[in-house]
Amino acid sequence: xxxxxxxxxxxxxxxxxxxxxxxxxxxxxxxxxxxxxxxxxxxxxxxxxxxxxxxxxxxxxxxxxxxxxxxxxxxxxxxxxxxxxxxxxxxxxxxxxxxxxxxxxxxxxxxxxxxxxxxxxxxxxxxxxxxxxxxxxxxxxxxxxxxxxxxxxxxxxxxxxxxxxxxxxxxxxxxxxxxxxxxxxxxxxxxxxxxxxxxxxxxxxxxxxxxxxxxxxxxxxxxxxxxxxxxxxxxxxxxxxxxxxxxxxxxxxxxxxxxxxxxxxxxxxxxxxxxxxxxxxxxxxxxxxxxxxxxxxxxxxxxxxxxxxxxxxxxxxxxxxxxxxxxxxxxxx
Numbered sequence: 001x002x003x004x005x006x007x008x009x010x011x012x013x014x015x016x017x018x019x020x021x022x023x024x025x026x027x028x029x030x031x032x033x034x035x036x037x038x039x040x041x042x043x044x045x046x047x048x049x050x051x052x053x054x055x056x057x058x059x060x061x062x063x064x065x066x067x068x069x070x071x072x073x074x075x076x077x078x079x080x081x082x083x084x085x086x087x088x089x090x091x092x093x094x095x096x097x098x099x100x101x102x103x104x105x106x107x108x109x110x111x112x113x114x115x116x117x118x119x120x121x122x123x124x125x126x127x128x129x130x131x132x133x134x135x136x137x138x139x140x141x142x143x144x145x146x147x148x149x150x151x152x153x154x155x156x157x158x159x160x161x162x163x164x165x166x167x168x169x170x171x172x173x174x175x176x177x178x179x180x181x182x183x184x185x186x187x188x189x190x191x192x193x194x195x196x197x198x199x200x201x202x203x204x205x206x207x208x209x210x211x212x213x214x215x216x217x218x219x220x221x222x223x224x225x226x227x228x229x230x231x232x233x234x235x236x237x238x239x240x241x242x243x244x245x246x247x248x249x250x251x252x253x254x255x256x257x258x259x260x261x262x263x264x265x266x267x268x269x270x271x272x273x274x275x276x277x278x279x280x281x282x283x284x285x286x287x288x289x290x291x292x293x294x295x296x297x298x299x300x301x302x303x304x305x306x307x308x309x310x311x312x313x314x315x316x317x318x319x320x321x322x323x324x325x326x327x328x329x330x331x332x333x
Contacts, residue, residue, distance in 0.1 A: 001249065001253075001289065002256070002287050002290070003257060003289075003291065004257070004259070004291050004292060004293055004322075005049070005051075005052060005055065005259060005260070005262050005290060006053055006055035006056065006057050006258035007044050007048035007057065007098070007263045007287055008034070008057050008058060008059070008258070008264065009059065011059065011060050011062075011082075011085075011086070012034060012036070012060050012061055013033065013087070014028060014034075014061045014064035015060075015064060016063045016067070016140060017135075017139065017140050018136070019134060019135060019138055019141065019142055020135075020206060020208040020211075021200055021206055021211070022203070022210045023204070023269075024266060024267050024270075025061055026063055028067060028070060028073075029069070029191075033045075033135070034071065034076070035064075035073040035253075042092060044262070045096045045228055046096055047262055048098050048183070048263075049096050050263055051261055052253060053262070054098060054099055054224060054290075054315050054322060055099055055101050055292070056100050056101065057103065058089060058104070058273075058310075059104070060086075060105065060324060062081065062104065062106065062140040062276070063105065063106075064082060065082060067160050069315060082104070083115075086104065086115065087114065087118065088167070090118035091118060094118065094308055098291075099316075100118055100120065101120060101258075101292070101310060102115055102122065102123075103122050103123045103161075106124065106145050106148075106149045107149050107152075112153055112158060113156055116156055116305065116306070117306075118305075120292060120304060120312065121158070121159040121161060121193065122153060122160060122161070122181025123160060124147075124149050124150060124153075125162060125163045125198070126143070126162045126163065126176055126178055126182060127146070127163075127164060127178075127195040128143065128178050129143040129181050130170045130174035130177070130178075131143070132168060134208060135168050146178055146275060147181060150185055151189070153189040153191060154186075154188065154189025154190070154192075155189065157189070157304050158303075159294050159298040159304075160191045160193060161195075162196070163194075163237070164197055165178055165198050166199050166209075166214045167196060167200035167218065168199060168208070169199050169235065172221070175222050179195070179229040179230060180229055181228050182195055183230050183231060183234075185310060186230070186231055186234060187331050191296040193235060193294075194235040194255055195226060195228055195234055195235070196237045196239070196257065197222050197237065197253075198242065199213060199239075199242055199243050200273065201268055201270075213281065216247070219238075219243060220248065220251050222247055223236060223251045223252050224305035226252060227251070227252030228249055229241075233246055235254045236254055237253065237254070237296065238253050238256065238257075239257055239267055239268075239271075240256045240273075241268065241273050242268060242271050249283070249286060256279070258293075259273050259274065259279075261276075276288065276290045283314060287302070289322075290322035291322055292315055292321075294323055296319055296320030296321050298320075299316050300319075301319045
């Protein structure tokens with residue numbers, strides 16, 4: 001059972017989509033609306049590296065540039081686009097000693113190509129191939145656009161994360177179709193390292209605040225479907241701050257995603273990360289093994305650029321997993 005140690009950096013929560021379940025999104029002028037400045041981000045990265053984290057998870061609202069106030073904020077920072085700013089942040093993370101993983105919504109091939117050399121992996125939740133009321137007034141949630149981003153990432157050989165959001169109005173056959181679409185893309189390009197099976201959690205103040213969360217039976221069924229449909233080299237992941245993973249491991253869960261010792265889950269701030277030592281005791285005799293944001297098989301096959309190659313070599317062991325701290329210390333000495 002694998003996991004990564006990360007810091008969660010919510011660069012902006014301005015977004016063009018209006019998802020019915022999202023508690024993260026803000027409009028400019030609303031309390032909590034933000035575009036994080038370098039002076040806020042760099043200390044998070046430095047603290048993460050000092051704490052042994054290997055992943056800087058950069059998250060964004062999608063295409064915030066469509067919001068005029070956001071463009072003003074960017075200009076005040078000296079940048080003309082989110083991509084330009086993100087490239088600088090990725091460079092800073094690498095220099096500090098932590099590997100970027102970017103999740104910024106749908107992207108063009110040129111955007112993905114620009115980010116590839118500076119990211120160990122990237123991601124985009126497919127959520128569902130179904131057309132859902134939860135995605136009304138969400139231009140970035142059209143399934144064909146999200147599948148196209150995942151496809152372009154495959155063409156560029158970017159180790160990739162995607163997933164399903166369970167309980168937002170989709171049917172069982174929609175989940176099957178979504179998993180089959182992901183499996184098809186992976187069989188063609190071999191780039192999908194993990195698929196998250198994430199349970200919807202109602203958020204106060206959202207359109208779907210009174211919508212029922214999926215049952216444990218639905219989650220178990222979806223995990224079983226994922227293990228049946230997805231190629232065996234794709235990890236099936238659940239979030240241990242949103243659901244108890246112990247009963248799900250026997251059904252096919254092999255990864256617990258990013259767990260941060262320093263930062264909250266900004267998408268689900270009410271759900272505290274478990275302590276890894278406590279989680280290990282709870283899951284015993286199953287052993288937890290730390291990985292990088294790039295999965296071991298992609299480390300071994302060198303699906304990364306020269307820009308981050310030295311850092312990956314420094315952080316990984318011979319099998320492509322996270323090097324044990326004592327081993328890393330011996331090497332430095």
